[in-house]
Structures are given as C-alpha cells and as structure tokens.
Amino acid sequence: MAPLALAQFVASFAATTMTVSISAIADGLATPVSGVQATITLFTLVMAALMVPGGKLTDVWGRKRCFTAGLAVYGAGALVAALAPGPWVLLLGYSVLEGVGSALMIPPVYVLVTVLFGEVAERARAFAVVSAAGGVGAAAGPLLGGLLTSAFGWRTAFLFQVAVVAAILVAARGLRDPGPSGARGDGPPARFDVPGAVLSGTGLFLVVLGVLRSGWVFVGLGVLVLGAFGWHITRRRDPLCPPELFRDARTVLGLATQVVQWLVLQGAFIVLSVYAQRVRGLDAVGSGLALAPVTAGVLVAAAVADRLARRLPLRRVVRVGFAVTVVGVALLVAPVRHDSGFAAFLPGLLLGTGVGTMLTASVTLVQSAWPPPAQGAVSGVSRAVSNLGSSLGTALAGAAVAATTAGPYASALAVFGGLAVVGFGLALLLPRQPS
Incomplete structure (x- = not known):
C-alpha cells in the first residue's frame, strides 16, 4: 500500500499547494492571478481528459509499468515547474507534464487496490487508506506548501514533490502486479483505442x-x-471503455456523485483561498490555516470511512455525506464578511467531513460493481469524472471571484451549496446495492 498511498498523496498535494501560492507565483513570474488560476484549472483538465486513456493503458502496458512511467513524467514536470523562468514554462511543467503523469499513475492505484483486495470490506479499508493519504496531501498542500512558500519561495513546493516521487519509485520496486488483461492467457492482449x-x-x-x-x-x-x-x-x-459502464444505473449515478463531490470541494477550496489572500490579505501560511478545517475534516472522515462502509449501505453513506456538506457550505458563507474572525472558517470542518465521508463510499460503490477485467476502464472513467469535477469547480470558482469585493465570494459559496443539494438528490436515486 505504501507506494500507492504516497502516489495519491503527492497528486493531492499538487492540487492544493498551488491555491495558497497563487499570489506569490503571480508576483514571482510577473503574471496576473487569473493566469495562475488558469494553470491550476489546466492541470486538473489535463488529468480529466487523459484519465480514461490512462486507465486503458493499465491493460496494455501493465499496472506497475504504467504506474512507474507516470511517476517519471510527473517528477520531470515538478522539476520543470520548480525551475520555470516564466508562466509558460510553469504551465508546461505543472499543467501538462504533472497532469499527464497523474493520468498515468493514478488509475493503476485504484485498479491494484481493487484486484488485490477481494472482499468489499477489505477493499473499502484499502480505499480508505488511499483516501486518507489524499487527505494528508490535501492538508499538507496549504500548510506545508504555505510554510515552504513563505520561508524559501514557491519553487520549493515543487522540489518537495520531486523528492516524494523519488521515494515512491524506490518503494514501488517490490509492488506486486497481477499483469495486464490477456497476459495470463485469459484473453487476447488489450489494444489501445x-x-x-x-x-x-x-x-x-x-x-x-x-x-x-x-x-x-x-x-x-x-x-x-x-x-x-x-x-x-x-x-x-x-x-477505450465498455459501453456497459454507462448503461448501469448504479455506476452512472455513482460517477455523477463523484463529479459533484469534487466540484464542491475544489470550488469551495479555491473561493476561500482567493478570498483569504485578496480580501483578507493573508499570506500563504495564513491561507493554509484558513483552509485547515476543510482538510482536517477530510482526514477525520477518511479515518472512519472503512467502518462506515462495513456497517452501513454505501448509498446511505453518500447521502449522509452530502447532507453534512450542505450544512458546512451554508455555514461557511459567514466568513466572507470583513468583520468576521478566524473562527468563522471552522465550519469548513463540516464541509471536509461531508465530502471525505462519501469519497471512499462512492469509489467503492463504482469499482466493486465490475469484475477484474473491467477494472482498468472503470478506474480510468472514475478518476476522469473526479478530475472533471475538480476542473469544473476551479473554473466556476475563478469565474465567480473575478471581482475583489466580498460579495462575489459569498455568492460563489452559495452556488456550491446549491450544487451540493443537487448531489444529495442524485444520491437519493442510487439503487440498492446487490448482496
């Protein structure tokens, strides 16, 4: 589990560390804040666009080979971003190379977890470990990224990613790989579409x-x-992926809830981060502390996700998660006033807990619905829609906070709260899971 969890950690770290460094990067590269936001959006967009092909490549190349290739591309991108002399080189390293690397290395994580852990409870526990690693990465992004940016400059956050990738490559040498579809005589070798x-x-x-x-x-x-x-x-x-995936109601609705989960989480993250920096005038460390309740909520939820998956139906866990998320976003509208204190950001704990509660449940619900031969395609589609949600959340947040007054920030959070209500409605439609 170590290399798989660390891979999810570094991908989550990359997605959130940029949010508290937006102003520092914009000043350092003499580019507008909107340009840095577009770079963040393009990073998640590249992942969303390439996750489905990345999932298919796990069947063509093999899970471990695809995983290590993705790590190599990702590490190269982090190094290029760390040395970027201007915004276009940053875009190449962070958005393109790290995005492509993530699309190659993340689907094998979920495929290997699914095929190596047969029991649903075991699989939920393993997914909880991966989710917890992602939560730690999301938490370390604003906090550690903020500390590194304030003390040594924003480039050190990318150098940190290079070091983590090197550690993963060493740990992945002993990773077991059942092999791609067709490699064990169970059918013809997969071809890339x-x-x-x-x-x-x-x-x-x-x-x-x-x-x-x-x-x-x-x-x-x-x-x-x-x-x-x-x-x-x-x-x-x-x-590239079997059409049956889109004919199964449980899979389609499960994927739809994943889109909304990541859209709300990433969108609220961006809104609060930009508000903290542009309106409150907080530095990278202060912005990281303002976002700490959200990431702490994700960590708390990931710690109990496997227990919930064993004791409750997965669709019920998703519904509870959305309900808590709606309450958290509603309470978070309070911080976007000039006279509110730091304590007003604490409801972010509910937002993070709500989303973290259902992330593991949604992934387990979708992945467990299909046999091992389909896991590459299912994992690619699942990760694609999750990153699509992150991309849409970043894009909507950037459009909503274009002004510098407090009003647009409250309105933007209200929009994401409404989307969380839509997600709750989708969760109500989830069919009963077969025994």
Missing part, C-alpha cells in the same frame, strides 16, 4: 474550456464530441 482516446479527451477538454471561458459554444461542441465518443465505443470491438 486511439480514436476513442482522442474523442474522449477532446470532448472533456472542450466542456471545461467552455465553462472556464463562459463560452457555451465550446460546451456544446464538447457535448457533441462526447456523444460521438459514446457512439464510437458501441461500434468498436475493443473500445
């Missing part, structure tokens, strides 16, 4: 780009391309 990868990646890219730019033409084009992708996988013998 290049047209499907192009269609899925292009469609996801256009959708998020349209949201980021408020260009509904791009959104419409993206939906059309994704429709063409759906038609394509029904006609191909060895598609």
